[in-house]
Amino acid sequence: MPFLYLPDAISLGLLLIVLDLLRRSAVAHLRQELLGIRNGLFCYWSANHLPLSHPDYLNVQSRIESAVRLAHKLSPARLFFVTRLVRKTEKQSRKRLLHAQAQELQARPNMAEARRVREKLRRIDLETNMLLGVFLLVASVSGWILLLVIVARVVFRLFSRKSGSLVDYVFDLAERLTARIGSRSLKTAIASESA
Numbered sequence: 324m325p326f327l328y329l330p331d332a333i334s335l336g337l338l339l340i341v342l343d344l345l346r347r348s349a350v351a352h353l354r355q356e357l358l359g360i361r362n363g364l365f366c367y368w369s370a371n372h373l374p375l376s377h378p379d380y381l382n383v384q385s386r387i388e389s390a391v392r393l394a395h396k397l398s399p400a401r402l403f404f405v406t407r408l409v410r411k412t413e414k415q416s417r418k419r420l421l422h423a424q425a426q427e428l429q430a431r432p433n434m435a436e437a438r439r440v441r442e443k444l445r446r447i448d449l450e451t452n453m454l455l456g457v458f459l460l461v462a463s464v465s466g467w468i469l470l471l472v473i474v475a476r477v478v479f480r481l482f483s484r485k486s487g488s489l490v491d492y493v494f495d496l497a498e499r500l501t502a503r504i505g506s507r508s509l510k511t512a513i514a515s516e517s518a
Contacts, residue, residue, distance in 0.1 A: 342464065349462035350394045356454055357394070361387045364447050371440070379444055386448070386509065390455055393512040397458060400465035402511045449502055456505030473500060 361384065368380055396402070460470040477496060481489060 346462060349458065353394045353397075353454065353458045353462070354391050357387055357391045357451065360447060360451055360454070361391075367443060373440065379441075383444055383447055383451075387451055389513055390451060390509055393509070393516060394458075396512045396515065397455065397508050398463040398465055399459065399469045400463065402508060402515065403465075452502040452505035452509075453498065454505065455509055456501035456503070459504055459508045460501070 364380070364383060364387075368375065368377075373380065390397075460466045460473070477493065477500075480496070481493065
């Protein structure tokens with residue numbers, strides 16, 4: 324009787340091996356993309372003769388380096404148990420952080436020298452968050468489950484929406500959700516590393 328289940332067990336084992344290989348190749352691809360973004364930022368910064376010790380530049384570089392280092396930890400299943408702790412900590416420290424940021428902005432009102440540089444940093448940050456969000460939703464089975472939940476919510480919002488272009492609304496919503504998911508997943512992965 325146990326021999327009847329052997330082909331199913333072999334098939335399941337092969338499926339798990341294929342999923343693991345796909346995950347590893349997705350992690351390697353994500354790291355290559357992030358390194359490309361980091362190198363592009365370095366080339367832009369050097370071409371404009373901006374100081375490499377600039378706090379905004381160092382902040383974005385640090386985030387990209389953290390994403391490269393923690394790429395293998397970015398999946399909803401791995402980050403699930405850390406998410407609740409991060410949310411609780413964020414609620415407690417949000418008031419202190421907002422107060423500290425307000426004082427820092429008063430002390431240094433214009434961190435980036437030009438609007439163009441600030442816009443470039445904002446675009447690179449958004450690109451990094453989008454890349455992390457897409458990776459989180461597509462590169463694991465738990466991400467596929469989360470993606471199905473998000474798609475169901477988006478479809479529900481589409482039916483409750485009455486005016487405006489649906490295509491623009493869907494793309495804007497997808498971009499905002501993906502970037503938010505990517506940003507939060509990186510924060511959660513960093514918190515899980517320090518925990």
